[in-house]
Amino acid sequence: MDAEIGYLTPGRTRRRSIARTIFAGSIGNTVEWFDWTIYTVFAIYFSNQFFPSQDTTVALLxxxxxxxxxxxxxxxxxxxxxxxxxxxxxxxxxTLSILLMAVPSLVIALLPTYSQIGVFAPILLVLARMTQGLSVGGEYGAATTFLTESAPAKRRGFYGSFLFLSIALGLLIASGIAWVLTNNLNRTQMELFGWRIPFLIGGLASLIGLWLRRNVDETQAYKDMANKGEIPKRSLRWIWRHHRPAVLRLIGTSVLPAFSFYLFVSYLPIYAIQRGGATPEVAFRASTVSIAIFMCALPFFGRFSDRFGRKPQLIAFACAYLFFLYPVVNSVGSGFWSVLLVECFGLLAYGLYASIAPAMMAELFNTEVRAVGIGAFYNVVIALLGGTTPYLMAWLQSINLESWFLVYVCAGAAISLYSFIEMPETRGKTLD
Known part of the structure; x- marks a missing residue:
């Protein structure tokens, strides 16, 4: 019996260590994307308090x-x-990235309004939001390197899948808290104090995540590099000069993903309401269910890539969007199942990429520039393409040409498909 216990204990310890590593690497994403999302969800309730205007639309803009x-x-x-x-x-x-999210969330939760401190209110709001932007941008590269460097080579896709799973979880929690608050507080109460509650929750949760992250081990890949001596300073220009193929591959493979998530989470519910005739309740209920399905599918897609490779999934993702996006999205109707099936098409196809994006990106760069190589160049693509998506969609809708946005996404799918086909298979690669 003692021998049995001695045999089983290391296994339990290892499983516990794996769970702690994944949780520590993912918890920050959940908290950060919760904090990041609640700003847009609750903006309608606090916009006039920081940007007072006779026109509520102006304040919201x-x-x-x-x-x-x-x-x-x-x-x-x-x-x-x-x-x-x-x-x-x-x-x-x-630790730094989650701290940069926790403090601004608490600041926003407690921030006096324009009527109390005048112009300092919107100035402090802008500074808090800029700090959160730094945090979200840095979190992606930091969490990606931590999760993938902590993973065994044969399970890197599985470990990395928890990055986007945690992001989706943050969105779901934000949506759930919005539902609870709006169903229990009236409009006046939401404007007076209700909107502050999620920021307070997010700030306190970030502090818990901060404590968890301070107690995890450094990755072995980083330890090995540090043990070799002084770590060289590498500028973005140096990375571009010495890792240009990896940078170009990262940019090319990020074009379609820059659109995909925002397209089906932000755009599709509105499109279903305006073009398909769905009610807001039906559209957003279908969106919430599809995000939950997407989240649950990610670990399975990650395991699949560890067994069969990265490229088959990535090529399937791009082909699905290139050949089927336009007809599928334009088939959306007014019913729950119609909207849900379209949402699931988009998010599950995107899940083929999202589940293995961290592993794929980590396998492009070596340890000395992995975090900055991923964090800087990936976020440039996301800012230029994803950041302009809401404005482009709004403009096309204003001139009744919203379907052209789908053509725009299909062009991005062609670019990423070419990048996926040209990239080498990196499944099982040793991270150097």
Missing amino acids: ATFSVFAIGFFMRPLGGWLIGTFSDRHGRRSAL
Whole structure:
């Protein structure tokens, strides 16, 4: 019996260690994307308090412009925190990124309004949001390197799948809290204090994530590099000069993904309402269910890539969008199942990519520039393409040409498909 216990204990310890690693690497994404999302979800309730105007639309647009500013801080965050990660370690970068999200969330939760402190209210809101943009941009590269460097080579796709799973979980929690608050507080209560509650929850949850991350081990890949001596400083120009094929491959493979998630989470429900005749309740219920299905599918897609390779999934993802996106989206109707099936097509196809994106990106770069290489260049693509998506969609809708956005996405699918076909298979590659 003792021998049995002694035999089983290392296995339990290892499983516990794996769970702790995945949880520590993922929890920050859940909290950060919760904090990032609640700004847009609750903007309608606090916009007039920071940007007072007789026209509520003007106040709301001003509030969303702050969102855009935060979005375009992401490349800077990817560069700064990525460089910090490559110089001082993955654990330190994870701690920094979640701290940069926790403090601004608490600041926004407690921030006096324009009527109380005047112009300082919107200024502080902008600064808080810019800091959160730095955090989100840095979190992606830091969490990607931590999860993939912590994984055994044969399970890197599975480990990496929890990155986007945690992002989807953050969105679901934000949606759930919005539902609870709006069903229990009236409009006046939401404007007075209700909108502050999710920011307070997010800030406190970030502090818990901060504590968890401070107690995880540094990755072995980083330890091995650090043990060799002084870690060299590498600029983005140096990375471009010495890792140009990897950078170009990262950019090409990120074009379609920059659209995909925003297309089906943000755009499709509105498209179903305006073009398909669905009610808002039906459209958003289908969207919520599809995100839950997408989230559950990711670990299975990650395992699949560990067994059969990265390229088959990536090529299938791009082909699905290139050949079927336009007719599938335009087939959306007013019923729940019609909207759900279209949502599932888009998100599950995207899941083929999202589940293995961290592993694929980590396998492009070596340890000394992995975090900054991923964080900086990926976030540039996301800012330029994903960040402009809401404005482009709104403009096309205003001139009744919203279907042309689908053509735009299909062009992105062609670019990424070419990149996926040309890239080498990296399943099982040893990270150097």
